[in-house]
Amino acid sequence: MSELRAPFALPAEDAALIAELRAGDGAAYERWVRASAPRVLSVVRRLLRNEQDAQEVAQDTFLSAFRAIASFDGSARLSTWLHRIAVNAALMRLRTKRRHPEDPIEELLPRFQADGHHEHAPSAWAVPGERAVASAEVRKAVRGAIDELPDIYRDVLLLRDIEELTTEEAATALGITVAALKTRLHRARLMLRERLDDLMQELEGAPQ
């Protein structure tokens, strides 16, 4: 058996749309924009947390995509390609903004005694994550907890765990080394776990 995966086959609907876009079909472009804008806006809002920035970046995304459509090589779904352009455009905007000096993060991380034991022995989360996340309230709380992470940790968590960029892609996008990216991602997850701990403990014993 060959271990090679079958090459990606561009769906016919994507191929047809790309041909229309390349031909400068205005109606096709409008259809595409209306169909894709909700997803693009959702992605850039999540990364930017500012409505004006998000709308400007959504606009930049479509303009970049339109200009690049001639060179799109069809190696991914059109929607995947557009998503990646949106993430990159949002990252460019992030780089030009903010970057406050980093506040101390020790209080957001787990605490240990001098001998290396946990300061408070962690209890098990009795409700499995997949069941907990079925609750809209939990999903909202998790999104809120992610939003409250310090910027540089939130960015890394979103790119790696949510947008699922590879470690190398995320490091390049943020202009940091792979080692630094891994350290930040681990800290971001530790901080998020600390923030979710109370909530997940409260869920324990909740009626199923």
Added chain:
Amino acid sequence: MNCRELTEFLMAYLDGELSDDTRGSFEFHLHGCQSCVNYLESYRATVALGRAACAEDGSLPDDVPEALVQAILAARGK
């Protein structure tokens, strides 16, 4: 390896990036420490919860402003 050190190695452990020696020490500690078992499981659950909470579950925004759509369409012509 103590609990603090184990916590530092969690991500590398889950990613299969620890050396044989370090993984051995990690798992030796884990066998004798229920706190760290709990912590490892909650760390893993945290990653899954984050993914699931932010996944597009059909709840895409339906409030794309018409002005934005028009701006996007107009920009193409420039």
